[in-house]
Amino acid sequence: MSVTHEKTMLKAFDNTALQRAMQLARETLEIEADAIRAVLTRLESDDSVARAVGLLFNCDGRVVVSGIGKSGHIARKIAATLASTGTPAMFVHPAEAAHGDLGMVTSHDAFIAISYSGEAAELLSILPIVKRMGAPLIAMTGKPQSSLAQLADVHLNIAVEKEACPLNLAPTASTTVTLALGDALAVALLDANGFREEDFARSHPGGALGRRLLTHVRDVMRSGDAVPQVAANVSLTEALVEITQKGMGMTAIVDDAGRPVGVFTDGDLRRMLERVQDFTKVTISDVMHANPRRVHPEQMAVEAVAIMEEFRINQMLVVDGDDKLVGALHIHDLTRAKVI
Known part of the structure; x- marks a missing residue:
């Protein structure tokens, strides 16, 4: 990009455009905060989270988290958070699972499948095998009547009224809700497992806390x-x-x-x-x-x-x-x- 073109673009981003950007930023945060509060209210009326925590707590193996697209990115984060807080976990890409990686999953594991629509073909193609293994299935979808929700032993409803995207297309509020609910599961398990500061340090030896708590x-x-x-x-x-x-x-x-x-x-x-x-x-x-x-x-x-x-x-x-x-x-x- 030339210097002249860059200066032109900067000039085009005038005060009106700046105000519009700030307005959208505030609206995004408000929509996502409202979405989390709505899910909290909805989940307080049922025991789905408690049942999900119970399944994960009693898992003898690992928690396998899977999703594709934006849900896949959130699934990776949830798996990483679980693993770092005392619950052995890993991410498996559903497309790769259909071509051999499903061998990583055993009957001792618990499986968390994430798809807002509940109809992600890549996930649905492997879940019958997961079910036949006997691994408990937790689904996180925004559609309680979806195929994925119906397959699950426990369904966590992550439906949002609208996305923060002005076009109501890009996953924004829905991915925020999913991530927050994943954190809620991890924190609940952390407490149930008696996970403490010293345990966190052992799984983060390269971090500041690890250095402080593991250095003699x-x-x-x-x-x-x-x-x-x-x-x-x-x-x-x-x-x-x-x-x-x-x-x-x-x-x-x-x-x-x-x-x-x-x-x-x-x-x-x-x-x-x-x-x-x-x-x-x-x-x-x-x-x-x-x-x-x-x-x-x-x-x-x-x-x-x-x-x-x-x-x-x-x-x-x-x-x-x-x-x-x-x-x-x-x-x-x-x-x-x-x-x-």
């Missing part, structure tokens, strides 16, 4: 020679050399058994500058903070973050079951690991 102190702590430590009888000058070399802004002070008895930080040094003139005469044990905060390697990294935030510190020592120093943790280590 041992995964991010510094260990070995990277841990700054000195004996209690060394001079402050020697301790400062250790702080500088290890680059953690602090050093642990340990006893002969390797147990931390204190800590000294850059902040402590800055505060000393006003009152100490000759560092060579100061022993680190004279100026250290005794009984430093510590964590264990097996603790969750978020626990270390909570302690750091509570006591407003940037470093912590890591000790084993015998209280021996095995590592050190800096707030920057937690930031790099995206725990915070």
Whole structure:
């Protein structure tokens, strides 16, 4: 597209066109919100959702979700939401199912078929086989008298008064309702299965929540020679050399058994500058903070973050079951690991 043509198009989108666009955007949201409320009211008068949840909860296998066209896109999302919230699920394309993928479905599975008209030929061609397998069938359609609805063990009525599309053609309100109802099933199952935050993290190890809930102190702590430590009888000058070399802004002070008895930080040094003139005469044990905060390697990294935030510190020592120093943790280590 040329620059001139692009500028012409921008000029053509005048204030009147902008107002029209905003009006349609508002109407779309209102129509879709009204459609969800209407379905909620309708479903409150029957037990179809409860029966669907019961079938899915008692499923020994997986929940197979299928649909074609826009319904297929919604089916993929519903399957993904179920799988990520503790209900094993997968999407199967009905056309591919008719050419071999139906072998993925077993009698232990539950099948959710989505078609607003309830007459999608690709779905109807495979559902008799699904029924013969003995897999329970849940249908989501906008036509209770449709072929698909009549085949189903449970029918969820997703009928809408109108689509948000000004031509009343493109699936808009109907797909929103279907997606919302799929989310409702997933949330109900999540609760019934006792699915918790830790379970969600295990299925999302690459996400922020997964990193926060699955990362242990041992995964991010510094260990070995990277841990700054000195004996209690060394001079402050020697301790400062250790702080500088290890680059953690602090050093642990340990006893002969390797147990931390204190800590000294850059902040402590800055505060000393006003009152100490000759560092060579100061022993680190004279100026250290005794009984430093510590964590264990097996603790969750978020626990270390909570302690750091509570006591407003940037470093912590890591000790084993015998209280021996095995590592050190800096707030920057937690930031790099995206725990915070």
